[in-house]
Amino acid sequence: MKITVTGVDTMLSEEGYAKVAREALRQYPIIWERLVYLGKSDNVTFRVQTNDDNQTFLIKIHIATSFIKSKGDIASELIWLEALVRDTNLVVPTPVRNLQGNLVTEISTDHRKNKSMVTIHKWVNGKVLAREPTSNETKNLALLMAALHRHSMQWIAPEGFNRTIYNSDHLYSSLKQLRQLVNLELISSEAFVHVEESAHKIANVIQSSKREQSNWGMIHSDLHESNYVFYEGIPRPIDFSNCGYGFYLFDIAETFMHLSSENRKVFISSYSKVNQLQENYFELLEAFFIWSIIRTFAFHSLNPNEQQSLAENFPSVIQDYFIKYLKGDNFLLN
Structure with a gap:
């Protein structure tokens, strides 16, 4: 698989990631009120809350772990999600395209021209099981x-x-x-x-x-x-x-x-x-x-x-x- 050197600085603080998220949100048709930090694993995630409880989003800042994904790799994940939304009745994280119609938004993280890859999905309502499924x-x-x-x-x-x-x-x-x-x-x-x-x-x-x-x-x-x-x-x-x-x-x-x-x-x-x-x-x-x-x-x-x-x-x-x-x-x- 092709390896690229594009990715977010993994040493950013929580506030640093929040700054990236706020900057990215300016490029989406979303009027938001609050960011709620969810955590960091393969990606850094925030819940995006609006004044409408039925309009909640997940913003994902893609970071490097075992390998760094290119913009095209990340976009391909969302292309499949769009196909699942279009072709099935399954409830999946529906991608939100930015104002330019793109699935992935690039945000500069510092003066060294490093870029963060950011994606946004509609929030999927439900509860995580804290037990073995029945x-x-x-x-x-x-x-x-x-x-x-x-x-x-x-x-x-x-x-x-x-x-x-x-x-x-x-x-x-x-x-x-x-x-x-x-x-x-x-x-x-x-x-x-x-x-x-x-x-x-x-x-x-x-x-x-x-x-x-x-x-x-x-x-x-x-x-x-x-x-x-x-x-x-x-x-x-x-x-x-x-x-x-x-x-x-x-x-x-x-x-x-x-x-x-x-x-x-x-x-x-x-x-x-x-x-x-x-x-x-x-x-x-x-x-x-x-x-x-x-x-x-x-x-x-x-x-x-x-x-x-x-x-x-x-x-x-x-x-x-x-x-x-x-x-x-x-x-x-x-």
Whole structure:
């Protein structure tokens, strides 16, 4: 994937980010009253409040973590969101175009000509679950993902559309990042051997899996309990910043990391009533589940404050998942 050097200064203070947000809002048809700081992870976000409770927005200042996204990459995320709004009945974060009709607004952050990439979406009402979803909520979550995949199966991306591709290269990139914990002596090289062997096994699965309209396309790739909200019992997806091209089963595997084994069974049952699962889906799901662990650990290893916790959890994760996967023992629904 192409890497650029465009991005916001990650050392800005909260007020510095607020200044960027206020400057960006001048380029949108929004009469706003207050900014509420929400936090910083992949992006810095503020809720934009107006004098109308039905007109609330989310402003997102895109910053660099493991890689820096170009303006085109960010715009492509919003192009897919616009297509979902146009083509489906799903409630998603609807992008707001600026006064020039652009999806992404560039704001200068200092006198060195650094630029911040800013986007605005309509606020999605709902509540984040602070618990495991119920069986019925899991059914609805599966139907949501099935609807996203159904759209991907028929959607044709416009020319110039550019998003992350979740393939073996992406897997090995995560593996390389995770190896830094070995270099820091936070996990043992003996334990990491199981991760490397698993990654090679998964890479073979990825490369031997034929990409077809029914199993590969645009995916959310990060649909966990912080990235969907429930409104009147129906889940609504939010934060599409990690969306990209991948296997639909990889999308499911990412969500399975945050579901109990019983809810995984419910999810499969509900999803398969809408989209037919391929014959070897279970084998692929277990491989992609391990891939999801590698990806998640690699992402969190970028944060020095989380590295010790990862190291403490590593031995049990190796025992419960990686060793079983390498032996061919099923673990996903146990």
